[in-house]
Amino acid sequence: MKTTPLQLALLLALLLPAALPAADLPKPDHEESALDDAMSSMNSAFRKLRRQVADPQQNPASLALVAKLRKACVEATLALPTKIARMPTKDQAAAKAAYTEKMQELIATVDELAAALKANKNPEAAAIIKELSLQEEAGHKQFRTKKKDD
Numbered sequence: 001m002k003t004t005p006l007q008l009a010l011l012l013a014l015l016l017p018a019a020l021p022a023a024d025l026p027k028p029d030h031e032e033s034a035l036d037d038a039m040s041s042m043n044s045a046f047r048k049l050r051r052q053v054a055d056p057q058q059n060p061a062s063l064a065l066v067a068k069l070r071k072a073c074v075e076a077t078l079a080l081p082t083k084i085a086r087m088p089t090k091d092q093a094a095a096k097a098a099y100t101e102k103m104q105e106l107i108a109t110v111d112e113l114a115a116a117l118k119a120n121k122n123p124e125a126a127a128i129i130k131e132l133s134l135q136e137e138a139g140h141k142q143f144r145t146k147k148k149d150d
């Protein structure tokens with residue numbers, strides 16, 4: 001089959017963006033940070049956990065997700081929120097200490113979740129998930145930049 005000029009143009013339009021060097025691509029309005037990566041991993045484990053936490057049959061799988069969530073929490077603790085990086089240097093140490101403390105509280109709650117699941121205490125585990133959501137909400141309120149400044 002012969003390729004028509006139109007087909008050729010379509011093919012080029014599809015291939016061209018991939019061929020452009022990264023520097024020529026439009027810049028996203030939000031730079032991905034190490035913290036974004038860690039938070040995204042936390043999010044995917046947490047969303048699955050929310051769906052299955054009440055089901056005792058899923059406890060072994062849930063515990064594997066808790067391990068993933070915990071690992072990502074530790075990575076997130078070591079990363080610096082953009083909001084703190086943009087603060088005047090003199091304010092950063094106190095903000096970092098407050099952030100670390102909140103993340104350590106989160107990790108302690110994740111450990112409670114693991115203990116409840118190991119003991120097959122699913123209603124307790126479901127209550128701990130709610131506590132984690134509250135900690136997430138409070139952490140985001142305190143430490144995330146507003147979307148428009150990102």
Ligand code: HEM
Nearest residue numbers: 033035036039042043046081082102103135136139143144
């Ligand atoms: C289970 C709990 C949590 C989940 C599932 C979660 C999830 C997320 C998600 C999905 C994002 C957006 C990532 C992106 O834009 O790619 C994010 C960002 C962020 N989260 Fe969380 N989060 C949790 C708890 C917390 C806590 C407790 C804190 C603070 C103590 C926190 C601080 C932040 C910050 C500062 C950002 C913005 C990233 C940056 O500044 O570079 N998160 N989180």
